[in-house]
Amino acid sequence: MVSTRREFIKIGGTGVGAVALGSGVTTKWWGLDRDVVPDPRTDGDQVIPSFCELCFWKCGILAHVRDGKVTKIVGNPEHPLSRGHLCPRGTGGVGLLYDPDRLKKPLLRRSKKRGGQEFEEVSWEKALDFTAEKLLRIKKTCGPEKVALFSHGYGGTFFKHLLFAYGSGNVTAPSYGQCRGPREVGFQLTFGSPVGSPEVLDIANSRCITLVGSHLGENMHNTQVQDFARAVANGATVIVVDPRYSTAAGKARYWLPIKPGTDLALLLAWAHVIVAEGLYDREYVEKYATGFDELKKHLEDKTPEWAWAETSIAPELIVETARVIAGARPASLVHPGRHTTWYGDDVQRSRAIAILNALLGxxxxxGGFFIPTSMSVPPYPVPPYAAPAKTAQDHPDGVVYPFADEVLSHGVCDATIPGRVGGPGCPIKGWIVYGTNLIQALPQRQQTLDAIQHLELLVAIDVLPAEITGYADVVLPEATYLERWDDVGPTPWSEPFLAIRQPVVPPLAESKPGWWIAKELANRMDLGSYFPWDDAEKMVVARLEKGGVDVKALRTKGVLRGKKVPVTTEDGLELAFGTATKKIELYSARMAEAGLPPLPPYTRHPQPADGQFRLLFGRTPTHTFGRTTNNRFLSEVYAENEVWMNARAARERGLANGDEVVLVNQDGVRSQPTRLKATQRIRPDCVFVVHGYGHESPGLRFAKGRGLDDSRLVTKVEVDPVAGSTGMSVNFVTVEKAGAAAAAAPAAEA
Ligand code: SF4
Incomplete structure (x- = not known):
């Protein structure tokens, strides 16, 4: 595994991966049983292709298997998303597969109160009977829409299908309202198309890459990082806007350490310069866009001098970078980001990024955004879903956020607490939680915990005993992505391809694949006609054969690639836009009709008081947040998070690098103690931590007690009026020495 990781580092020849990873790789095995895991440096006898699920990117893998054990996982050279390389997390899939803390048997709660952590191991029969009976009772007494599914990951497909068949449309994911939602809405409103996942970015051919709070190289989206390294090697200019000197900033010609909360001012000022100096792509804008005159007027007073007062970035630098950005057009990419829920005006900021890209053409x-293509596979025939009797339950009073195109997870939480939203009537009664640890994924934890206590049923389907499983009534242990079939679905990308998820080894212990769990529940609820196939392999093969796909070749290679088609105008593509006007909508009449600002306005956000710091959170390249922090392999590099704090600000408070500190937020909520990283690589008005640490679940024996859990400090949110997403970078903290904190500490919030 170590050699694979080294290989990966080599792809960032200019140092993206190397800087991020540092040199702390050890050979310590964190107590794993060496008899269970063969020496990973030895090649296996059999190589089985599939695709990765350590994050949502779906890179093609080749799993080496010997004597029924996976010995190592490498990138599939044939797969367009991995190209023979995995990110560090992907190579650590073995650590998930053989995690000694995996859920092994179904569990039923025995404690009276949810969260009491008393469970009984039961048979699958008993667990499934219990779950189906409760689901049927809720359907009969309150209606099927009173059950919601929270889902994360590709395997959620079968549970979405189950929920729609059951009669509920309440399928939600924190990855929307707490992550990419504002970006998708902003681009949809502008171009008539979301950015999608994987993002449709031609980074490799960019001549100028502008990152606004996007941490490429720390958010290790494999293909993007490979492309970024390639672009840097080819001499692309990198501009990084970030209060923190990120890994990407280390590659940048310009690092703009912006005052947090003011990015929109910079974006508008850049647009001002580009329009005022006539640097935009006039031909492209005239041909494809509407609303330029309104935009020009809107930008008149958004001068670099005005933005200076907001952002703390000097006007000369704003002008210079605007000229550099425009000078590289159209191969100039202002990256749309992924985690975009910051301050509550996040759709408007995403709109400003979209508008800038439109001006650049x-x-x-x-070198900009390609228009994705994909292969198609015919569906397996099943009965049509019954039309849900009621609409989405995230805001049952009516449409509150007109442009939210997915159900909002925190809205579902609200709708679970009696009297919180909606008139009299039944609140949401049942949650099925698939692969997402809502305790850390949602802000305002107390609200999540309140909602949980009002449920009649909480089902958790997971691989590991994350915190949410401790609150469940029934825990169903799922097989990992290396042990199961999943449905087959094309990924929109710059070339058409089809990849297959197939088991590499059989499920360990009594874990079961998601398809089996969903099918068994369906059978018990008289919904078996929606799962008419014997098993997922037969279903996938039937779909592929019907689509004329060479199944044997796909199973052997893991991926089939189609004929390339034009995806940019340079390839011969004629652009079309899915907006109402069929044009790029710089000015959004739809937003105006909805009573929302049709052009991005600048909102001044509160700044921390003296002695306070804005709490920022992000990623480390070896982890997918809390999903992987129990992974002993991945934790060899980064086992515990630390608090980044400006070195001078630390010194002024008598704090030194390596001190154990506690963060206390504006509502008095205290973090667990962790180490301070005093550094000049961050502004003095904010602190930064990597999200996903500070686990408290007793079942996560490795991750428990390591680092601090930033999500417990996110007690405040600013809800975006356009998409309903929750801006979470609005919490302020003070930093205390851990010893001092302990003396005065009331109990932390649960
Ligand atoms: S980016 Fe990394 S973790 Fe995500 S799918 Fe690819 S290899 Fe796996």
Whole structure:
């Protein structure tokens, strides 16, 4: 595994991966049983292709298997998303597969109160009977829409299908309202198309890459990082806007350490310069866009001098970077980001990024955004879903957020607490939680915990005993992505391809694949006609054969690639836009009709008081947040998070690098103690931590007690009026020495 990781580091020849990873790789095995895991440096006898699920990117893998054990996982050279390389997390899939803390048997809660952590191991029969009976009772007494599914990951497909068949449309994911939602809405409103996942970015051919709070190299989206390394090697200019000197900033010609909360001012000022100096792509804008005159007027007073007062970035630098950005057009990419729920005006900030890209003519252009293509596979025939009797239950009073195109997870929490939203009537009664640890994934934890206590049923389907499983009534242990079939679905990308998820080894212990769990529940609820196939392999093969796909070749290679088609105008593509006007909508009449600002306005956000710091959170390249922090392999590099704090600010408070500190937020909520990283690589008005640490679940024996859990400090949110997403970078903290904190500490919030 170590050699694979080293290989990966080599892809960032200019150092992206190397800087991020540091040199702390050890050979310590964190107590794993060496008899269970063969020496990973030895090649296996059999190589089985599939695709990765350590994050949502779906890179193609080749799993080496010997004597029924996976010995190592490498990137599939044939797969367009991995190209023979995995990110560090992907190579650590073995650590998930053989995690000694995996859920092994179904569990039923015995404690009276949810969260009491008393469970009984039961048979699958008993666990499934219990779950189906409760689901049927809720359907009969309150209606099927009173059950919601929270889902994360590709395997959620079968549970979404189950929920729709059951009669509920309440399928939700924190990855929308707490992550990418504002970006998707902002781009949809502008170009008539979301950015999608994987993002449709032609980074490799960019001549200028502008990152606004996006930590490429720390958010290790494999293909993007490979492309970024390639672009840097080819001499692309990198501009990084970030209060923190990120890994990407280390590659940048310009690092703009912006005052947090003011990014929109910079974006508008850049647009001002580009329009005022006539640097935009006039031909492209005239041909494809509407609302330029309104935009020009809107930008008149958004001068670099005005933005200076907001952002703390000097006007000369704003002008210079605007010229550099425009000078590289159309191969100039202002990255749309992924985690975009910051301050509550996040759709408007995403709109400003979309508008800048439109001015640069980078949508549908080489070095900008490509228009994705995909293969198609016919569906397996099943009965049509019954139309849900009621609409989404995230805001049952009516449409509150007109442009939210997915159900909002925190809205479902609200709708679970009696009297919180909606008139009299039944609140949501049942949650099925698939692969997402809502305790850390949602802000305002107390609200999540309150909602949980009002449920009649909480089902958790997971691989590991994350915190949410401790609150469940029934815990169903799922097989990992290396042990199961999943449905087959094409990934929109710059070339058409089809990849297959197939088991590499059989499920360990009594864990079961998601398809089996969903099918068994369906059978018990008289919904078996929606799962008419014997098993997922037969279903996948039937779909592929019906689509004329060479199944044997796909199973052997793991991926089949189609004929390339034009995806940019340079390839010969004629652009089309899915907006009402069929044009790029710089000015959004739809937003105006909805009573929302049709052009991005600047909102001044509160700044921390003296002695306070804005709490920022992000990623480390070896982890997918809390999903992987129990992974002993991945934790060899980064086992515990630390608090980044400006070195001078630390010194002024008598704090030194390596001190154990506690963060206390504006509502008095205290974090667990962790180490301070005093550094000049961050502004003095904010602190930064890697999200996903500070686990408290007793079942996560490795991760428990390591680092601090930033999510417990997110007691405040600013809800975006356009998408309903929750801006979470609005919490302020003070930093105390751990010893001092302990003396005065009331109990932390649960
Ligand atoms: S980016 Fe990394 S973790 Fe995500 S799918 Fe690819 S290899 Fe796996």
């Amino acid at each position: 980078s949508w549908g252009r080489r």
